[in-house]
Amino acid sequence: xxxxxxxxxxxxxxxxxxxxxxxxxxxxxxxxxxxxxxxxxxxxxxxxxxxxxxxxxxxxxxxx
Numbered sequence: 581x582x583x584x585x586x587x588x589x590x591x592x593x594x595x596x597x598x599x600x601x602x603x604x605x606x607x608x609x610x611x612x613x614x615x616x617x618x619x620x621x622x623x624x625x626x627x628x629x630x631x632x633x634x635x636x637x638x639x640x641x642x643x644x
Contacts, residue, residue: 584632587625594618 594617601610 584625584628587621587628590621591618591625594621 594613598610598613598618601607601613
């Protein structure tokens, strides 16, 4: 399972890059950064978090 914290750092770095582009009025580059760097990692994070939730639910069911 990929480390969610490491994925979060990747997103943060790419998001900073996108914000810099927006501040430079380069909206197309910002959109490209978000589409190519932020979105794919966000999807990976969602998959990892979903796995974690499923594991927690399974553990809760065993206890109850």
